[in-house]
């Protein structure tokens with residue numbers, strides 16, 4: 244299917260390209276999921292997650308991209324209280340160690356942050372990366388071995404977004420000694436624990452990242468991290484100037500009003 248949509252200003256470019264195949268409402272749903280996704284630590288309710296919903300979010304994760312189609316992930320679903328408690332203890336040790344690494348002025352703020360929901364969430368999942376899943380030579384990984392780990396991260400993001408669309412909260416916890424985590428979950432040597440996430444129904448989703456609300460860090464202006472032709476480089480090109488102006492306008496709206504669906508309903512005007 245081809246489309247005549249778009250407002251490309253370069254007359255030499257053909258205007259025949261594939262339509263997205265998404266209706267406005269479908270596109271809106273995707274952007275809404277992205278912009279309202281939150282890292283959830285403290286709003287879990289004890290309600291069980293249905294097998295149907297869990298199957299869907301795991302499926303979304305499993306259909307993530309992966310280097311050389313390696314699919315290096317496993318999803319270790321943890322529900323037993325005893326296992327969770329062991330992981331929670333691991334968190335506490337690492338959390339106390341981490342507190343001492345911040346400068347004194349920030350230590351209290353750090354201590355007051357809630358950074359996990361291991362016991363409160365009904366489901367924990369460890370997403371792993373089996374570095375030997377597809378043999379020693381993998382398309383796309385030959386010069387950058389870490390690509391398999393990146394692939395598992397793509398699965399985590401799919402899972403996170405699918406969970407949000409299901410109304411399930413998900414929180415990523417990484418404050419652990421990973422060697423000990425491997426031992427609790429019986430991961431073989433070749434397998435890396437990429438992410439440990441807490442999943443469950445929530446009382447509500449917060450509007451902004453908790454670290455932002457707590458004054459820990461602010462969202463960076465996107466324009467500061469979009470570079471041209473080289474790292475940290477600006478550009479005099481009119482296209483770059485228009486793009487940066489658009490980015491400023493879009494981000495200003497999102498930061499002041501939250502995402503309101505404008506990306507989908509009128510993409511050229513937003």
Ligand SMILES: Cc1cc2c(cc1C)N(C[C@H](O)[C@H](O)[C@H](O)COP(=O)(O)O)c1[nH]c(=O)[nH]c(=O)c1N2
Nearest residue numbers: 280281282284357358359415416417418452453454
């Ligand atoms: C690799 C990685 C690792 C962690 C996180 C994220 C990622 C990507 N985040 C969540 C993180 O704090 C959060 O994403 C940001 O603060 C932004 O907030 P939102 O996700 O937009 O709500 C996270 N959160 C937390 O409470 N404890 C943790 O250990 C971690 N670890």
